[in-house]
Amino acid sequence: MPTDYSRPLRLATQGTYRPSNVQERLKSTTVCVTADPGQLSCLQVLIGNLRRLPITVRLDPRASNLRGAVLDDLAALAAGIDPDRPLQFGRSTGTDLHVHVGTTPLGAGISGVPDGHGVRLRRAGHPFPTVHRGTGLGSVYTAAVLAAEVFKEIIDLAPNRHVKRDRIDLCPVTLAEPGVAAEISILDHHVLIGAGAIGTAVALILRELSATGTLAVVDPESFEEPNVATYSLGDLAAAAKRLPKVDILVQHLPGIDVRRHPIRALEYLNLVDNGNEPPPRTVLGAVDSIHARHEIARLHANLVLDGSTGGNVGTTVGLSEATFAGPCLRCYYPQQPSSKGQSAEQLLAQATGLRLDRIARGDLPLTKDDLRELSPNSRRLLSAHLGRPVCGLARALDLTARPDPGQFRPSIVFAAQQAAALVVGALIRHNTHPESISRDIEYDTLYGPQPGMVQKRNARHNCTCQTDAKLIQDVRARRNRHSTS
Ligand SMILES: [Zn+2]
Structure with a gap:
């Protein structure tokens, strides 16, 4: 094989x-x-x-x-x-x-x-x-x-x-210059949703940190051959046996009490609702769809640290820090990305510096005059296309691939690991600074991380975490009664 x-x-x-x-x-x-x-x-x-x-x-x-x-x-x-x-x-x-x-x-x-x-x-x-x-x-x-x-x-x-x-x-904990490391985090009934490219990278980091404690892992899928080259754990032997992905984590985390849940996030949510699982306080999100993120939001956890990979070629990594009181994961992902995706013209303008009104005259060929005001990089990029109509540039530069929730975007192991490092870094930060604000981090691994890639996020005023705040408090209270009775 x-x-x-x-x-x-x-x-x-x-x-x-x-x-x-x-x-x-x-x-x-x-x-x-x-x-x-x-x-x-x-x-x-x-x-x-x-x-x-x-x-x-x-x-x-x-x-x-x-x-x-x-x-x-x-x-x-x-x-x-x-x-x-x-x-x-x-x-x-x-x-x-x-x-x-x-x-x-x-x-x-x-x-x-x-x-x-x-x-x-x-x-x-x-x-x-x-x-x-x-x-x-x-x-x-x-x-x-x-x-x-x-x-x-x-x-x-x-x-x-x-x-x-x-x-x-x-440093993925402080997002500043590296230095002396703070105390290493101990897991306390944390939940990892998704044991894929980012989930196995989170587990690899926890293993290398010699982390201890309890971790529930939720993923319904089996480990297969194409995963070997994209995940951080698991080999061809595990793929040949088609082991459940949750069991790959059990194998590699001998120091952690891994509670395996080879089920979908929605089924796990039902277990919590029925009092069969304690309501999770901290969720590590490692899923690859908006839909799954909305299911995680329904757990109404105190803290969700959601790692992501994306971008046109799957090399952009991100971390969204969410909480039941907002911003929740729905605030970060309010709708399907195809509807908020940018047009090919906007992407072309961003990538090249060409003005939108110039791009609108798409049938006119690209001339040296068009390049004069652009950056050296853009000139270098576009000079190969002189004489060609501007309307074909977006396709020629591969800028037309818009994010699509149903479309599988390949992940590469170094991007998944950098996303996972942001997740575990945030976990350590929140353990040592519980008052940390909700941060939204994004960078392209092909440019590399740098200070300043973080923004503070607020809740969206029309999101359910704001409009249904009372209901969410009631659901949380009921789940807590279930789990202590
Ligand atoms: Zn929200």
């Missing part, structure tokens, strides 16, 4: 400037990895992330001071994802892309290191500051940010679709 790379390949094809032969180009790409001592957690996640791309992954054990059982474990991890592309051992040849985990780059083009719960990333020639001991969250976030940088290097992305940053310094 060969590993199914169709989803990462589809994303690579959608994101690249040269969509032909993407598969062949990736097949001939080698990424060499080295690591400082003591960075095994991050190294392990990075190897898994790279193995989920159809490339060759090589580890230099001597430069990384690794031997014996550790190497066997890393080889087994890679083989569990793709036995036909085993982890290679050897030195960087100089022509491959060299990535390093730690602060002593050993000649690597890109290096990253966990600092507390956060990441510090440097391209060659940019030194690291002093860093603090990294946590499991810092390790996974760093591995995810490093994998995104690798993706940018090996795929020829359109110039308006990414930025290669010399430095990234961000």
